[in-house]
Amino acid sequence: MAEPLHALTALGRPEPLDETIGALRLTERIDIALASLAVRKGREGDVAAAAAAAGIPLPDPARHAAGPTHAAFWVAPGMWFLEAPFATHEDIVARLRPVFGDAASITEQTDAWICLDLSAPDLVPLFERLCAVDLAAVPEGHATRTVIEHLGCYLIVHGRGAVRLLGPRSSAASLVHALQVAAASLG
Amino acid sequence: MIIPHPLLGPRDAQEFVYLGDASLMNRPDGMTAGIEAFHDWLYQRDNPAGIHRELWYHEQGDRSWLVVTRNTLTHEILGAELARDVARAMGRTK
Amino acid sequence: MTQTHRLAGGQIDRSRTLRFSFDGLPYLGHPGDTLASALLANGVRLMGRSFKYHRPRGPLSAGSEEPNALVELRGGARREPNTRATVVELFDGLEAASQNRWPSLRLDALAINDRLSSFFAAGFYYKTFMWPAAFWEKVYEPLIRHAAGLGSLSGAEDPDSYDKGFRHCDLLVIGAGPAGLMAALTAGRAGARVILADEDFRMGGRLNAETFAVGGMAGADWAAAAVAELGALPNVRLMTRTTVFGAFDDGIFGALERVSDHLPEPLPGRPRQTLWRIYARRAILAAGATERPIAFENNDRPGIMLAGSLRAYANRWGVAAGSRVAIFTNNADGLRSAIDLQAAGVEVAAVIDARPDAPPDAPPLPGIRHLRGAEVIDSAGRLGLRAVTLRHANGRTEVLRVDALGVSGGWNPNVNITSHHGSRPVWDPAIAAFVPGAGGPRGLVAAGAAAGALSTHGALAGGQAAALAVLGDLGLGARAEALPEAEDAPVSIVPKWHVGDGRGRAWIDQQNDVTVKDVVLAHQENFTSAEHLKRYTTLGMATDQGKTGNVIGLAVMAELTGRTIAETGTTVYRPPYTPVALGALAGRSRGPEFKPVRRTPSHVWAAEQGAVFVEVGMWLRTQWVPRPGETHWRESVDREVLATRRSVGICDVTTLGKIDIQGTDAGAFLDRIYCNTFSTLPIGKCRYGLMLREDGMVFDDGTTARMGEHEFVMTTTTANAVTVFRHLEYCRQVLWPEMDVQIISTTEAWAQFSVAGPNARRLLARIVDQDISDAAFPYMAAGEVTIGGLRARLFRISFSGEEGYEIAVPARYGDALIRRLMAEGRDFDAVVYGTEALGVMRVEKGHVAGNEINGQSSALNMGLGRMVSRKKDAIGVVLSQREGMVDPGGYRLVGVRPVDPAGRLVAGSHLLEQGAAAVIANDLGWLTSKVFSPHLGSDIALAYLRGGEGRIGQRLRAVNLLARPATETLVEITSPHFLDPEGERLRG
Known part of the structure; x- marks a missing residue:
């Protein structure tokens, strides 16, 4: 068997980004495995039961919820993204298949996104320069898709000072640049 | 404009892609309908000054196709439904 | 000079002195001054020349309505013409210059226009510069442009940046005069989220300019106290130097904040201006009069x-x-x-x-x-x-x-924004002015002077009443507090x-x-x-x-x-209320930041190799990779093509759209999406698919693989990845909601490389853990493999016409995979080929791409008519059978070669019979794609040609009338498959 391949981050670097710009700490997360879970037609009950048994939350529209190993957020009617630790769930699809059987369609999404955690005492001034989400008004656990500098991103609100962003991997550099510039412009 | 998404509440129309008249939902059956029926369905449109039902896609959102009812004279949006629900209500169920 | 015209009092900070210059002369002013007030304080009232007659002009006003006192502000690249001196906040070191005068403001040569005014009346240009028509561009326009116009641009790139932003509120109050302050106080005290925006750098509106009292104190002091109270409320945001310039649909307002215009230059990292998109549930227009x-x-x-x-x-x-x-x-x-x-x-x-x-x-x-x-x-x-x-x-x-x-001819309420949605102001004879008409922007109401209430009391009362109405609407309780006492002169x-x-x-x-x-x-x-x-x-x-x-x-x-x-009646006002710089509308989206860039997983490696990149959509793709000594792109491209056909070439094809399609109806769904059949595709195989639009024209093409009974992986073209995905969502949600189909894009998740050429399999066999012999992994096979234990996907497909594979690994391993492939391929002389070589090989092979899939071409036109199955209902099949689309004499895809191998072909050239005049009636078709084929040693092209199949072997002319001089080449019509028409290479 051939040698294993080495991995690079979405930014094309060996190590994840961890940067502080003014009050903002920007941390790239490469330790999260991601998969989409979509209910097959008429199998809502089966999926809900399987998820409950496995401790996997399946939150309502525009919501994120965390369970013991998996967290999940709603992305579309009948579809969620599930998060799990990469170290134990690199093969997240293979691990989820037995849980849901043929009741759900599951697709690996780990490498489709750059995952960034943003923290600051107050992220409202930053996000009001980035997207239309009313960060000051949305509740904790709010999860939504939004547009940042033309890029469709998922935004998960863990608090006024803690936000997770999932942006398209191929545009990771553009997204990070936009965040850096916006953070620097807050002066 | 703001589109009242049935699941997500008010969302900026910038997140959506517009397709056109919701009459496009009434696609003829390709195994039974002929060229004339398809032609009329694809090309013939009313152009109402007033209430118009139209298809919008929440591309930068949850990827739902919506049927939005809009007044073309005032831009007032009178409602939005999931197109899938509308289609099913039209009898498109197995 | 001294401030000869300075009086006592005023809201200026006399403890500090600011130096500034106008037309090169130095002056002094104070913080709180505008450029106009400071110039007037220095006895300067001649500030400009008029647009047409070059009449001497000074300021007419003290605000944003100023028509006359337009100056060029700042120097160098920051020079900004037509800036209103009446709203320019004075800063230390400010430089301003008058405009529209030569040689100087006091002595302006073109003031002669004033003497000739009888010639320059309205309509002068329309009537005078009419004939001869040829004079317009060369004589009249340059002449007029020189004579008219006001300031001039620096001609240099704007060194400053502009931001955009989004803000949300229950109530947007536009204008911070007595009405706006009272409205903001009323709503803010009740707990509503309020944004109070004012174009001035000091809130208070006319209260700052008047001497009368409000609530027993000077009006300006009352305003300052109100602003202080509002500033202390966490639910109120004060935006000074911010002009709300337009009302858009459903409570969206455009506002321009001049973040740094009052500074010599922006602080590091800070924008010059910020364009805000304000989402307001309600708005009160308190813009005064x-x-x-x-x-x-x-x-x-x-x-x-x-x-x-x-x-x-x-x-x-x-x-x-x-x-x-x-x-x-x-x-x-x-x-x-x-x-x-x-x-x-x-x-x-x-x-x-x-x-x-x-x-x-x-x-x-x-x-x-x-x-x-x-x-x-x-x-x-x-x-x-x-x-x-x-x-x-x-x-x-x-x-x-x-x-x-x-001079006072009365006061016009600033109704501007109320008519942004087409509502016409109505005449109110009581104040001899237009007031807001019915049917303005929903959720917006005018109050105070903007609504025609021209006394201070009227403004305060109007602002309060409007805010109370808004609070009631929003379900926020509030009571009317006693208004401060103020004049109420009729x-x-x-x-x-x-x-x-x-x-x-x-x-x-x-x-x-x-x-x-x-x-x-x-x-x-x-x-x-x-x-x-x-x-x-x-x-x-x-x-x-x-x-x-x-x-x-x-x-x-x-x-x-x-x-x-x-x-x-009056004209209807449109946004913007006051000018908005294009830079602010562009925001950060300019230069290299005009739009985001998409990078492939091999980007870092390719950049190390000195690859030349080309933008395809937002992607940066390797166009070719020059090697030392190669001085012309064709050398590199020819080498890449020949090396691939001789041994093995590798190309990053991550940019192709990849869509995961699952569900018990996935196969049946694909039968409706593609004009050919997929439900019969065996697991572990892939097939080329052709997607039509409902009008019967080809929409997209690509290879789709069946990974499981209910699981397919679709490939789209790079350009159509987004629109195909949208189309699939449309089909599954709107057209066939009864089908059990789930889709998700995986374009970004996988790094995918094409490995093509006679040695492709040998190279991959060194990397892939499994047996990929021809028997184990035949042509059009697809499946999951591993590379050193890592999950990967392998597809045996080819765009180049060579035995080819596409291999995919999770995107994070893409860099490692390209390095591994190149290292393992060294003894095969493996090359990386870019989009140019890809284009050459696909034309040699007669594969259609964007130039042929042009939205006006059917499967039949492309020579793919047999793919359209009539046995099932699929998008576009019915209308593809329309009379005009099945015309046997219609366009067909053919190959084109110059009769003389040294002859040149030009894409876009039209095909004509020999001896036929180059007129539209004789037009037979056109060259869609042209490349130089190193394999054949000549230019070759694909073309759409009327009755194409029947013309193979004929000689025609390829004429390009757009070149100067026009070009013409004698060509031979061939099969579009220039190379290996039987596909023997593919099967290895």
Whole structure:
């Protein structure tokens, strides 16, 4: 068997980004495995039961919820993204298949996104320069898709000072640049 | 404009892609309908000054196709439904 | 110079002195000054030359309505023309220059235009520069552009950046005068999320410019206290230096914040301006009112300004615009200016009151001549006012030596934003002004002076009432608190628009040099509607949008036509309220940041190799990779093609769209999406699919693999990845919601490389853990494999015509995979090929791509007609059978070679019979894609040719009339498959 391949981050670097710009700490997360879970037609009950048994939350529209190993957020009617630790769930699809059987369609999404955690005492001034989400008004656990500098991103609100962003991997550099510039412009 | 998404509440129309008249939902059956029926369905449109039902896609959102009812004279949006629900209500169920 | 015209008082910080220059001369001012107030304080009132006649001009106003005092601000790349000196906040080191003058402001050569004014009346350009037509571009336009126009651009790139942002509120209050402050206080105290925005750098509106009291204190102090209270409320956001310039649908407002315009240059990292998109559930327009002048002959001299502005300069900035002044008014408010100026120590020569029956003592004018029924008929002074001529009620004329004249023709509510959705303002005779009409933007209401309530009490009460109504609407309880006490003088006005018979030059719109005479001319020529009047005379155009002049123009037209002003109507206002720089609209999206960039997983490696990148959509793809010694792109491309065909080449194809399609109906769904059949595809195989639009034209193509019974992986073209995904969602949600299909994009998740050439399999066998022999992994096989235990996907497909594979690994391993492939492929002389070589190979092979899938071509046109299955219902099949689309003589894809191998082909050339004239009637088709084939040693092309199959072997002409001189090449029509038409290479 051939040698294993080495991995690079979405930014094309060996190590994840961890940067502080003014009050903002920007941390790239490469330790999260991601998969989409979509209910097959008429199998809502089966999926809900399987998820409950496995401790996997399946939150309502525009919501994120965390369970013991998996967290999940709603992305579309009948579809969620599930998060799990990469170290134990690199093969997240293979691990989820037995849980849901043929009741759900599951697709690996780990490498489709750059995952960034943003923290600051107050992220409202930053996000009001980035997207239309009313960060000051949305509740904790709010999860939504939004547009940042033309890029469709998922935004998960863990608090006024803690936000997770999932942006398209191929545009990771553009997204990070936009965040850096916006953070620097807050002066 | 703001589109009242049935699941997500008010969302900026910038997140959506517009397709056109919701009459496009009434696609003829390709195994039974002929060229004339398809032609009329694809090309013939009313152009109402007033209430118009139209298809919008929440591309930068949850990827739902919506049927939005809009007044073309005032831009007032009178409602939005999931197109899938509308289609099913039209009898498109197995 | 010293500040000769500085008075006591005002809201300026005299403890600090600011240096600035105008036309190269140094002056001093204070924080709190505008450029106009500081220049006036220094005795400078000549600030510009007018647009058309180059008349000397000074400021007419003290605000954003200013038509005259336009200057070039700053130097170098930051130079900004047409900046209103009346709103430029003074900073230390400010440099400003006058514009539209040569050689100097005081001595302007083109002032000759003023003498020739009879030639330059409205419509002059339309009538004069008509013939000969050829003169327009070469003679007339450059001439006009030189003579007219105001400031000039720096010509250098703007060194500053501009931001965009989004804000949300329950209530947006536009304007922070008494009405806006009261509205914000009422809503803010009730807990509503409020944004209060004002264009000024100091909130308070007219309260800062007036002397009367509010709530027992100076109005400016009351305003400052209100602002302080609002600033302490966490639910209220104050936005100074912010102009709400437009109302858009459903409570979206555009606002421009001048973040750094009051500084010499922005602080590091900070933007110059920020464009805010404000989402407001409700909005109150408290934009106040703008005074308008009265037109009389030579009413445009420096020193003649609006009466309210004259007192604003005295009250707010401690500046006397003149040492001996007069007031010309048709309403009671004009008298306030006389009183305030006199109180400030300025000599007031007379109040010339057009109202014959002006009430006595309203307000009292101690010791000032109050000339009832009088009017100003002319003025004198070459570069500034020296005297006015007035005519008394009894007809006697008198020359009054004054160096400043305040004119008040009444106040126009700033209704602008209320008509942004098409609502027309309505005429209110009680105040002789337009007020907001019905049907304005939903959720927006005007209050205070903007709604026609012109007293301070009226403003406070209106702001409070509007806020209470909003709070009620939003379900937020609030009670009406007692209003602070304030003046509530009634409006006393006798409409007076202009003086004289219209034969002299009495300015209406000073920015566009439109006079009463021009309106008379428009009337003579029957341009009598408000919209025609504007376009014929240019009344109300340019940076000030007629804020001071429009209503006078309409009133004069009403007089001429014998209609009322209400009948004459007004034009509808559109955004922006005041000018917005294009830079602000662009925001960060300029230069290399115009749009995001998408990088492939091999980007870092490719950049190390010196790859030349090309933008495809937003992707940066390797176009070719030059090797040392290669000086021309063709050398590199030819080498990449030949090396691939000889041994093995590798290309990053991550950019192709990848869509995961699952569900028990996935196969049946694909049967409806593609015109060919997929439900019969065995697991572990892939198939080329053709997608049509409902009109029967080809939409997209690509290879789709069956990974499981209910699981497919679709490939789309790079360009259509997004639209195909949208289309699939449409089909599964809208057309066939009964089907069990789930889709998700995986384009970004996988790094995918094409490995093609006779040695492709040998190379991959060194990397892939599994057996990929021809028997184990035949042509069109697809499946999951591992590379050193890592999950990967392998597809045996080819675009190049060689034995080919596409191998995919999770994107994070893409860099490692390309390095591994190149390292393992060293003894095969493996090359990386870019999009150019890819293009050459696919044309050699006769594969269609974007140039052929042009939205106007069917499967039949592409030679793929047999793929369209009639056995099932699929998108586009029915209409692809339309008569015109199945014409046997229609376009078919063919190959084209020059008869002389050294001959050149040009893409886009049209095909004609030999001997046929190059006219459209003889046109047979065109070359869609052209490449140089190193394999064949000549140019080759694909073409759409009428009756193409029947013409194979014929000789035609390929003519390109767009080249100079036109080119023509004798060509032979061939099969589109230039290479290996039987596909033997593919199967290895």
